[in-house]
Amino acid sequence: MIRINLTLACFICSIVGLALIYLAxxxxxxxxxxxxxxxxxxxxxxxxxxxxxxxxxxxxxxxLFLTLEAQxxxxxxxxxxxxxxxxxxKGMTEKNFSVGDRLVITGLVSEYKGQLQIIPRKVEDIxxxxxx
Amino acid sequence: MxxxxxxFCLAGIGIGIFAGIVPGMHVNTLLPSLLFLGMVFKFQPYSxxxxxxxxxxxxxxxxxxxxxxxxxxxxxTALSVxxxxxxxxxxxxxxxxxxxxxxxxxxxIATLFLISFFAQTFKILYKISRPWVHWLIIGAVxxxxxxxxxxxxxxxxxxIILLSGFLGIITLNSSLVNQQNVLFxxxxxxxxxxxxxxxxxxxxxxxxxxxxxxxxxxxxxIVKSIILGSIAGIIVGFLPAIGISEAxxxxxxxxxxxxxxxxxxxxxxxxxxxxxxxxxxxxxxGNPRSGASxxxxxxxxxxxxxxxxxxxxxICFSAGIAGILTLFLGKRIPKYLEKVNYRVLCSAxxxxxxxxxxxxxxxxGLLITFTSTSIGLLCNYLGIKRSxxxxxxxxxxxxFFANLNPIILSTLRI
Numbered sequence: 001m002i003r004i005n006l007t008l009a010c011f012i013c014s015i016v017g018l019a020l021i022y023l024a025x026x027x028x029x030x031x032x033x034x035x036x037x038x039x040x041x042x043x044x045x046x047x048x049x050x051x052x053x054x055x056x057x058x059x060x061x062x063x064l065f066l067t068l069e070a071q072x073x074x075x076x077x078x079x080x081x082x083x084x085x086x087x088x089x090k091g092m093t094e095k096n097f098s099v100g101d102r103l104v105i106t107g108l109v110s111e112y113k114g115q116l117q118i119i120p121r122k123v124e125d126i127x128x129x130x131x132x
Numbered sequence: 133m134x135x136x137x138x139x140f141c142l143a144g145i146g147i148g149i150f151a152g153i154v155p156g157m158h159v160n161t162l163l164p165s166l167l168f169l170g171m172v173f174k175f176q177p178y179s180x181x182x183x184x185x186x187x188x189x190x191x192x193x194x195x196x197x198x199x200x201x202x203x204x205x206x207x208x209t210a211l212s213v214x215x216x217x218x219x220x221x222x223x224x225x226x227x228x229x230x231x232x233x234x235x236x237x238x239x240x241i242a243t244l245f246l247i248s249f250f251a252q253t254f255k256i257l258y259k260i261s262r263p264w265v266h267w268l269i270i271g272a273v274x275x276x277x278x279x280x281x282x283x284x285x286x287x288x289x290x291x292i293i294l295l296s297g298f299l300g301i302i303t304l305n306s307s308l309v310n311q312q313n314v315l316f317x318x319x320x321x322x323x324x325x326x327x328x329x330x331x332x333x334x335x336x337x338x339x340x341x342x343x344x345x346x347x348x349x350x351x352x353x354i355v356k357s358i359i360l361g362s363i364a365g366i367i368v369g370f371l372p373a374i375g376i377s378e379a380x381x382x383x384x385x386x387x388x389x390x391x392x393x394x395x396x397x398x399x400x401x402x403x404x405x406x407x408x409x410x411x412x413x414x415x416x417x418g419n420p421r422s423g424a425s426x427x428x429x430x431x432x433x434x435x436x437x438x439x440x441x442x443x444x445x446x447i448c449f450s451a452g453i454a455g456i457l458t459l460f461l462g463k464r465i466p467k468y469l470e471k472v473n474y475r476v477l478c479s480a481x482x483x484x485x486x487x488x489x490x491x492x493x494x495x496x497g498l499l500i501t502f503t504s505t506s507i508g509l510l511c512n513y514l515g516i517k518r519s520x521x522x523x524x525x526x527x528x529x530x531x532f533f534a535n536l537n538p539i540i541l542s543t544l545r546i
Contacts, residue, residue, distance in 0.1 A: 044310035
């Protein structure tokens, strides 16, 4: 009987805990920062930033690698194949991203080979403004 | 040059012991400080590389002490808590540590042997295997669930994988807790704390530890475990996003490494094999595959064949010393543990872990710990293996490789 009660208590705690974590994650907004404010201190944090595309490379595996520039700072934005596939389904291909376009990006700041990156994870993380 | 190498190697071993013993401390956490020290004191690039390599290798060996004796795991040793703790409570704590050292040293030799023979094939293997990774992991998950045999347990195992998988998706994809520290509350809750709580509730005590140093495992089994661990370690090294814990879980089920002793040898082998391959991968596949190898790449930029040989020498020396020190500590620590009230010790460790989690990850870290501990304890009360909790890493990895992450995250709006 005690075992059944403990099992039930653990199950309820797991569900309540997961629900609270999920709600907290939902309510947490990414930090809005200028590109030049992104430093190694922000690694592992979710941010939203904006910049001009100054470099674009399409990888054979389907990834798209961009470099954004603003306020004299540059940061890499890798859009991995999984997300590119989703973007294509929404009618946005590699061709839509042109050097000179402005991009508002949300994602996790990470470090790769000593360089800072913002990694977008879903379609809503990418907002593209074409420069005419 | 030789004296300088020796000094930096010994300093790295000292730092590695500290990182290995203190719960929540990892070589990656120390890397920024080491790089900063190198900049301030103007260390030679090779000296700094030696410091990092010896720290990384030593930490792997010593980390088993905290995971086995006090149930405080790192991501890479989380699965050692259960078999290691079991042996400790059987009075065979030293044997558990000895097995991890044998596994580590054996895997070092086996990995160097394998790498020297198959160096050219890694790039090809990498390309071929990548599209199939998620199927491999799905297969392992199905095996994990099916291994429970009874219908009730199969349903329970599926529930645990779902709960831990959902926990992994939310915590690994949100910025509730800094992503660099997020695995600490998650794995401490799933594996560390339940072990301690159950020990307290069952009024467990550390029995008098066996004085004999014999191993209750055959030499054949040790060799098999080392080879399997080395191969799995190399696979972890060159396949992105497959971590040591995922590989250990797969080996545990697919390779039949379920027995505590052989599993400890295999897990240690995977850890060392992975670290050795990760450091050499800069030269082999031109890609850093661990925090330490990223730092090495930053310091030395291009690695020549002779640089690799030099680093292998450092790895071998550090592993040898770290192995001896781990055995020394592994013999002394259980003797102290015998004398203390184990329930008080477990309670003190729980308080210390919660305080560390709060300091590193704040209130959300504690919430994650509460949830993951509930899931870990649920395994206990359902009478199923706690390794099903590895769903926390396996499910997000499957989603990533199946390119489903963007869909799931959009649906969940996180």
